[in-house]
Amino acid sequence: MTPQNRHSAGMRDKPTQINPAHWPLTDLAAALPATTPFVGPEAIERQTGIPFAARLGANEQRFGPSPLAARAMAQAAGQAWMYGDPENHDLKAALAAKHGTASAHIVLGEGVDGLLGLIVRLCVVAGDSVVTSRGTYPTFNYHVTGFGGALHLAPYAGDASDPQALVDLAQRMGAKLVYIANPDNPMGSYHSADTIRAMLDALPLQTLLILDEAYIEFAPTGTAPEIVPDDPRLIRFRSFSKAYGLAGIRLGYGICTPDLARAFDRVRNHFGLGRIVQAGGLAALSDNAHLAQVLAGSGAARARIAQIAGECGLRALPSATNFTCVDLGRDGEYTRQVLANLAQSGIFVRMPSAAPQDRCLRISHGTAADLDLLAAALPRAL
Amino acid sequence: MTPQNRHSAGMRDKPTQINPAHWPLTDLAAALPATTPFVGPEAIERQTGIPFAARLGANEQRFGPSPLAARAMAQAAGQAWMYGDPENHDLKAALAAKHGTASAHIVLGEGVDGLLGLIVRLCVVAGDSVVTSRGTYPTFNYHVTGFGGALHLAPYAGDASDPQALVDLAQRMGAKLVYIANPDNPMGSYHSADTIRAMLDALPLQTLLILDEAYIEFAPTGTAPEIVPDDPRLIRFRSFSKAYGLAGIRLGYGICTPDLARAFDRVRNHFGLGRIVQAGGLAALSDNAHLAQVLAGSGAARARIAQIAGECGLRALPSATNFTCVDLGRDGEYTRQVLANLAQSGIFVRMPSAAPQDRCLRISHGTAADLDLLAAALPRAL
Numbered sequence: 212m213t214p215q216n217r218h219s220a221g222m223r224d225k226p227t228q229i230n231p232a233h234w235p236l237t238d239l240a241a242a243l244p245a246t247t248p249f250v251g252p253e254a255i256e257r258q259t260g261i262p263f264a265a266r267l268g269a270n271e272q273r274f275g276p277s278p279l280a281a282r283a284m285a286q287a288a289g290q291a292w293m294y295g296d297p298e299n300h301d302l303k304a305a306l307a308a309k310h311g312t313a314s315a316h317i318v319l320g321e322g323v324d325g326l327l328g329l330i331v332r333l334c335v336v337a338g339d340s341v342v343t344s345r346g347t348y349p350t351f352n353y354h355v356t357g358f359g360g361a362l363h364l365a366p367y368a369g370d371a372s373d374p375q376a377l378v379d380l381a382q383r384m385g386a387k388l389v390y391i392a393n394p395d396n397p398m399g400s401y402h403s404a405d406t407i408r409a410m411l412d413a414l415p416l417q418t419l420l421i422l423d424e425a426y427i428e429f430a431p432t433g434t435a436p437e438i439v440p441d442d443p444r445l446i447r448f449r450s451f452s453k454a455y456g457l458a459g460i461r462l463g464y465g466i467c468t469p470d471l472a473r474a475f476d477r478v479r480n481h482f483g484l485g486r487i488v489q490a491g492g493l494a495a496l497s498d499n500a501h502l503a504q505v506l507a508g509s510g511a512a513r514a515r516i517a518q519i520a521g522e523c524g525l526r527a528l529p530s531a532t533n534f535t536c537v538d539l540g541r542d543g544e545y546t547r548q549v550l551a552n553l554a555q556s557g558i559f560v561r562m563p564s565a566a567p568q569d570r571c572l573r574i575s576h577g578t579a580a581d582l583d584l585l586a587a588a589l590p591r592a593l
Numbered sequence: 594m595t596p597q598n599r600h601s602a603g604m605r606d607k608p609t610q611i612n613p614a615h616w617p618l619t620d621l622a623a624a625l626p627a628t629t630p631f632v633g634p635e636a637i638e639r640q641t642g643i644p645f646a647a648r649l650g651a652n653e654q655r656f657g658p659s660p661l662a663a664r665a666m667a668q669a670a671g672q673a674w675m676y677g678d679p680e681n682h683d684l685k686a687a688l689a690a691k692h693g694t695a696s697a698h699i700v701l702g703e704g705v706d707g708l709l710g711l712i713v714r715l716c717v718v719a720g721d722s723v724v725t726s727r728g729t730y731p732t733f734n735y736h737v738t739g740f741g742g743a744l745h746l747a748p749y750a751g752d753a754s755d756p757q758a759l760v761d762l763a764q765r766m767g768a769k770l771v772y773i774a775n776p777d778n779p780m781g782s783y784h785s786a787d788t789i790r791a792m793l794d795a796l797p798l799q800t801l802l803i804l805d806e807a808y809i810e811f812a813p814t815g816t817a818p819e820i821v822p823d824d825p826r827l828i829r830f831r832s833f834s835k836a837y838g839l840a841g842i843r844l845g846y847g848i849c850t851p852d853l854a855r856a857f858d859r860v861r862n863h864f865g866l867g868r869i870v871q872a873g874g875l876a877a878l879s880d881n882a883h884l885a886q887v888l889a890g891s892g893a894a895r896a897r898i899a900q901i902a903g904e905c906g907l908r909a910l911p912s913a914t915n916f917t918c919v920d921l922g923r924d925g926e927y928t929r930q931v932l933a934n935l936a937q938s939g940i941f942v943r944m945p946s947a948a949p950q951d952r953c954l955r956i957s958h959g960t961a962a963d964l965d966l967l968a969a970a971l972p973r974a975l
Binding site for chain 1: 616617618619620621622623625626627629630631632633635636639648651653654655656657658662663664666667669670671672673674675676677678679680682703704706707710714715716717718732739769770799801825834838839840841842843853855856858859860862863864865866867868869870873
């Protein structure tokens with residue numbers, strides 16, 4: 212029997228309904244679109260043949276990880292023959308201490324991206340309604356689609372997510388999950404803790420709030436609601452990829468009820484966080500001095516981007532994150548052209564996907580050298 | 594509205610069927626058992642209060658990663674502010690070159706564990722039949738259960754998996770997936786490439802073979818069937834955790850048809866492999882001299898374990914892996930007691946879960962120093 216004749220009809224006694232084009236996939240998997248959440252800068256470089264001199268598109272934290280974290284990871288590299296602790300005991304304990312709660316409230320995973328996949332898997336069956344903002348974080352949508360959920364999109368209000376619209380849509384659709392990033396990606400706007408609390412109180416009974424706080428360290432004091440770890444109405448996600456400068460190790464965590472945390476333990480990749488990741492995360496958490504330097508550097512970059520925009524007659528939107536949107540004042544097609552021009556000059560930036568926010572460039576808060584390159588390239592690119 | 598009253602009956606106009614104990618989980622997620630595939634050695638250390646002096650239970654590769662890989666990872670640590678390339682372009686290309694195929698045939702993931710989760714997700718809906726050997730790799734079973742699949746277990750024949758029994762059971766149950774590890778974990782036995790090819794040819798039409806070759810580098814030449822990357826009847830998995838000594842970075846890969854590889858791209862965590870992981874994997878692949886040393890060290894350990902067993906009047910089973918089973922000749926309860934005694938002496942080993950294989954201790958091929966500790970502790974533990 213060869214692979215070629217194996218899927219021919221009538222070869223076996225037992226009749227089958229196998230579609231050779233899709234075998235062995237489930238109907239859901241066979242129907243999934245081929246889109247990916249993001250094309251990486253390396254893929255763009257391979258396409259254009261032009262290496263990026265300034266990497267300002269992925270909201271990476273350009274000032275780098277804590278030297279303590281870099282050293283801890285380098286030391287762990289020689290010990291990489293050992294699996295990491297599957298319970299992530301020490302890292303969980305450190306995060307619990309940071310947030311004044313118990314380890315039972317902490318879930319760890321391969322980035323917030325990985326955790327978003329798990330929470331969707333835990334809560335959504337095919338056809339369940341899920342609500343998010345049109346144009347916000349595409350990886351959440353990717354996972355909802357991946358598990359067969361029905362996405363319902365609330366428009367932004369101005370350049371911010373619209374909590375009332377999200378609540379209304381969740382009510383109308385009987386949503387299982389509502390996603391909000393606060394501060395917002397891709398716009399950099401934010402809502403106060405009071406607004407998030409009011410949103411939580413207004414949510415329909417059957418809805419779990421996913422509060423993505425990947426950028427929270429960059430936001431003004433008062434943006435994050437107080438942590439109430441026994442509140443079953445929400446799960447909050449935090450990242451080591453942004454303020455902690457560890458995008459390259461993929462480490463994120465959630466804060467939720469112990470019941471929900473235990474559910475993650477029934478589906479997660481138990482040895483998914485390696486030893487180097489655990490060492491890096493633990494060391495990063497201990498270095499508040501470095502974190503303060505990062506926040507200062509990000510603030511300086513925010514001011515510099517506003518200045519560069521102003522010199523081009525453009526407006527930088529306010530930002531509570533480590534990136535700033537610059538309003539080009541035209542449409543998405545124009546923005547895409549400017550973005551392509553910048554790529555030709557070795558500058559990697561991104562743009563929001565949905566109108567009218569796609570009139571903006573989204574520029575990560577880079578180093579002074581990065582922004583010098585941007586300042587030189589932007590006038591030509593416009 | 595408080596979290597407490599939110600799930601009380603009659604609080605809302607819209608009636609719901611929410612069970613507060615399980616909310617917000619799907620029925621499947623709510624019904625999942627709390628078992629985890631493995632308790633890690635760190636958890637055992639926390640329970641007993643005795644640190645392990647010899648870590649011989651997780652089939653880690655005790656001789657360590659290539660120094661080139663350790664250096665590459667240490668260098669990448671300072672660059673960990675950058676996400677890894679989500680397409681894993683360079684690592685895929687290196688693996689494709691190693692196997693004489695194209696990158697389109699390679700899928701990468703967070704260990705074989707992560708990839709097993711994805712292949713089950715892609716192929717299994719609730720109630721689908723899946724076949725594996727009773728007592729073999731529990732993480733596969735964990736994922737099948739996690740997606741609602743119905744597990745059917747074929748017994749071992751002697752101390753090896755039984756390809757004919759697996760095929761027969763797959764035929765009888767109309768299995769979607771059949772799993773076989775070759776060489777086998779936990780027994781260390783193996784089948785020839787001819788046997789695996791015959792198994793593939795005998796499989797029912799609707800069945801995909803998952804061929805887990807995590808230990809293949811330790812097996813005799815002729816154990817791995819020739820790579821036929823366009824064969825749609827199977828997916829093979831390989832690991833960096835064993836021969837390459839990189840369990841602590843979680844990196845595994847699959848070889849399959851481009852169609853199936855594209856399906857992984859629709860569900861995987863696109864940025865799931867970090868920059869340090871990619872650097873380590875790439876460097877490890879380049880160091881064949883180190884790999885040869887590892888295989889020699891593993892062979893010496895195999896002989897030493899047989900000697901230690903013999904001195905205790907016990908028999909070591911043949912091994913095509915980096916671990917050896919030692920037959921204690923009694924039942925699982927006795928083995929468990931010996932294992933606990935060894936833990937008290939600071940020796941971490943494991944044992945097969947199913948009878949009659951649970952008459953054995955499973956001992957990883959450690960360093961000479963590790964095995965000196967074992968030689969001293971085993972007579973007392975018996």
